[in-house]
Amino acid sequence: xxxxxxxxxxxxxxxxxxxxxxxxxxxxxxxxxxxxxxxxxxxxxxxxxxxxxxxxxxxxxxxxxxxxxxxxxxxxxxxxxxxxxxxxxxxxxxxxxxxxxxxxxxxxxxxxxxxxxxxxxxxxx
Amino acid sequence: xxxxxxxxxxxxxxxxxxxxxxxxxxxxxxxxxxxxxxxxxxxxxxxxxxxxxxxxxxxxxxxxxxxxxxxxxxxxxxxxxxxxxxxxxxxxxxxxxxxxxxxxxxxxxxxxxxxxxxxxxxxxxxxxxxxxxxxxxxxxxxxxxxxxxxxxxxxxxxxxxxxxxxxxxxxxxxxxxxxxxxxxxxxxx
Numbered sequence: 001x002x003x004x005x006x007x008x009x010x011x012x013x014x015x016x017x018x019x020x021x022x023x024x025x026x027x028x029x030x031x032x033x034x035x036x037x038x039x040x041x042x043x044x045x046x047x048x049x050x051x052x053x054x055x056x057x058x059x060x061x062x063x064x065x066x067x068x069x070x071x072x073x074x075x076x077x078x079x080x081x082x083x084x085x086x087x088x089x090x091x092x093x094x095x096x097x098x099x100x101x102x103x104x105x106x107x108x109x110x111x112x113x114x115x116x117x118x119x120x121x122x123x124x125x
Numbered sequence: 126x127x128x129x130x131x132x133x134x135x136x137x138x139x140x141x142x143x144x145x146x147x148x149x150x151x152x153x154x155x156x157x158x159x160x161x162x163x164x165x166x167x168x169x170x171x172x173x174x175x176x177x178x179x180x181x182x183x184x185x186x187x188x189x190x191x192x193x194x195x196x197x198x199x200x201x202x203x204x205x206x207x208x209x210x211x212x213x214x215x216x217x218x219x220x221x222x223x224x225x226x227x228x229x230x231x232x233x234x235x236x237x238x239x240x241x242x243x244x245x246x247x248x249x250x251x252x253x254x255x256x257x258x259x260x261x262x263x264x265x266x267x268x269x270x271x272x273x274x275x276x277x278x279x280x281x282x283x284x285x286x287x288x289x290x291x292x293x294x295x296x297x298x299x300x301x302x303x304x305x306x307x308x309x310x311x312x313x314x
Contacts, residue, residue: 056258082256094206096216099256119256124204124216 024111029077031102031114036070037085037121048121051082054099069122077102077114085121096121158186158235165307167195169268169288173298174203176223176290184309188235190228195246197223202255205294217254219261221292224249231274234282242284243271250293262293270303281308 037046049063050073061081062073075081082099098119104112161184169176178197184190202218209215225248232240246268252261272286284305291299 054258055256084256091212093213094216095213096204097254097256098218120202120218124206 022109022111024109025113027112029104029112029114030074031077032116033073033075033081033102034070034116034118035073035083035121036118037066037096038087038123039067039069040123042089043087046085046087049084051084051099053080053082055082055084055097075102075117078104081117081119083119083121087123089123094123096123158188159311160185161188161309162311163191163307163309165305167197167284167303167305167307169197169270169290169301169303171298171301174292174294174301175200176221176292178223180227180305180307182229184231184234189231189233191231191244193227193229195223195225195227195248197248199292203294205261206296207259215257217257217259217261219252219254219294221250221252221261221294225268227268234274234276238276240274241271242274242286243269245269252294264293266291266293272303277306281306 033050035048035050037048039046045065045067047063048066048071050061051057052059052061061075066085078101080099080101082097085096087094087096098121100117100119102117103115105115106112163182163184165180165182167178167180176197177200178195180193180195182191182193199219199221202220204216205219206214206216225246227244227246229242229244231242234240247265248268249263249265251263254261268288268290270286270288272284274282274284276282284303284307286303288301288303289299290301
């Protein structure tokens with residue numbers, strides 16, 4: 001008789017704790033954008049540009065010379081971000097492009113949170 | 126009287142059910158094998174690239190011809206270069222997908238554990254670049270494949286072979302290994 005009562009009390013307590021934890025942050029949500037690129041002898045410093053949306057929109061958020069990879073930015077989630085890095089390879093100029101959407105995840109309480117995003121602008125082998 | 130009628134109806138029902146089971150079990154003896162549905166996982170890969178996907182098909186009564194449909198995708202984003210003039214290249218990460226139909230001939234699949242296969246797969250391929258509105262090349266390609274199959278148990282089979290796979294991605298090696306694992310999913314397979 002005591003065991004079913006104990007189980008019932010346990011579930012009631014668990015349910016009440018669950019409800020307390022389900023106070024969701026209304027947002028906006030910010031996630032980490034990680035950008036990886038190549039630094040080598042030919043390209044000790046590269047021009048990195050971050051855009052909101054795809055590169056054709058030319059909606060530039062940051063443009064800076066970078067000497068170390070990776071670099072990180074805190075950006076608002078639920079938006080598409082793209083980036084370019086310009087390299088020299090012999091007589092060629094290579095503009096590396098990448099872009100993805102920084103998505104919103106959803107936890108056990110159905111509360112939204114920002115998923116981190118990684119862009120890979122390393123030179124292909 | 127009611128007992129006799131009920132007994133007769135019950136007996137008649139059980140007899141009919143039993144006959145149905147017997148006919149079902151002996152279907153292939155009476156009518157031959159039924160066409161069979163099958164599902165498979167498959168991959169075309171080499172050191173530079175890979176395509177991974179599923180196929181669903183219908184195998185004929187003689188078990189030597191398959192007609193199938195397939196969906197495959199590159200399981201990662203591949204960096205590709207696009208020349209834009211004046212020694213300027215753009216490097217984009219490319220996703221790629223394939224949707225197609227195909228036909229396959231299997232040699233002695235019904236009787237042998239090991240045999241040869243040859244197939245022709247027509248696929249529509251399209252791609253998506255990351256970070257840009259530009260689109261990579263797309264269109265129809267024909268993929269020939271041949272190799273060996275081996276039966277695993279009563280209804281599963283493994284295939285290993287060669288494929289000539291033009292992904293329409295710039296400067297990619299077109300010769301690939303083909304791997305597939307599938308199984309018949311209908312009875313009387």
